[in-house]
Amino acid sequence: MKTYLYFIASLLFIMCTNEDVMDKTIFIPDENDDNLPAYTEWGYNSFGAKYERLYFLATNADVPCKITYQDGMLNFYLKGELRSDAEKYYYQREDMTLMFSFPSNQILTYAGLVSLHNVQIDLQDASIRATIERDNNVTDLAPQKGRLFFKRAQLLYIDGRVDRVILSGYFDMQFLINGKPERISDGRFDLGINNDFYYFKVGS
Numbered sequence: 001m002k003t004y005l006y007f008i009a010s011l012l013f014i015m016c017t018n019e020d021v022m023d024k025t026i027f028i029p030d031e032n033d034d035n036l037p038a039y040t041e042w043g044y045n046s047f048g049a050k051y052e053r054l055y056f057l058a059t060n061a062d063v064p065c066k067i068t069y070q071d072g073m074l075n076f077y078l079k080g081e082l083r084s085d086a087e088k089y090y091y092q093r094e095d096m097t098l099m100f101s102f103p104s105n106q107i108l109t110y111a112g113l114v115s116l117h118n119v120q121i122d123l124q125d126a127s128i129r130a131t132i133e134r135d136n137n138v139t140d141l142a143p144q145k146g147r148l149f150f151k152r153a154q155l156l157y158i159d160g161r162v163d164r165v166i167l168s169g170y171f172d173m174q175f176l177i178n179g180k181p182e183r184i185s186d187g188r189f190d191l192g193i194n195n196d197f198y199y200f201k202v203g204s
Helices: 002-017 110-116
Strands: 046-051 054-057 065-070 073-083 093-103 119-122 129-134 137-140 142-158 161-177 180-193 198-201
Touching: 046 073, 065 180, 110 142, 110 161, 129 161, 142 180
Parallel strands: 065 198
Antiparallel strands: 046 054, 046 180, 054 073, 065 073, 073 093, 093 129, 119 142, 129 137, 142 161, 161 180
């Protein structure tokens, strides 16, 4: 435990003194399933979930999260890689983007995302849109149940100035694709959002 705490303290020091490192994805394995990242609230730019028997994970090849606001809707994009269990003989990789779109009060800047603190979105609500993009094909999902839970939204200060918002939380969903049931489970995210990854637009 002491070694782990020392590692975390050292990592935080490096992150707070090097913004390039802060924009990277840092993977801390979950103690119950080391294919998934542990739930954290440190802005590690990481997310992960099970998709059926595969894993949907953030990578350093792509920015893991981008958020847009338009026409009263907040669009929350998670971009990563769908892959099989690393220990399996056959190893599968595929780019994938999961998007949740939900009604929101107007958020003019990334700092306003702190209003998402402790907000839970019922994905079965008719006003919610969810999509998956694979092989450049976007598929609208029909969630039967699920949630997107922003457990914590906090401002990160560096040298006394706001640098980004850290959004941490959970997601899971059961949905239909072409009438067939599929499931995303055990989803968690820990993301740092600044002006580079937040876009506000009024009107179409």
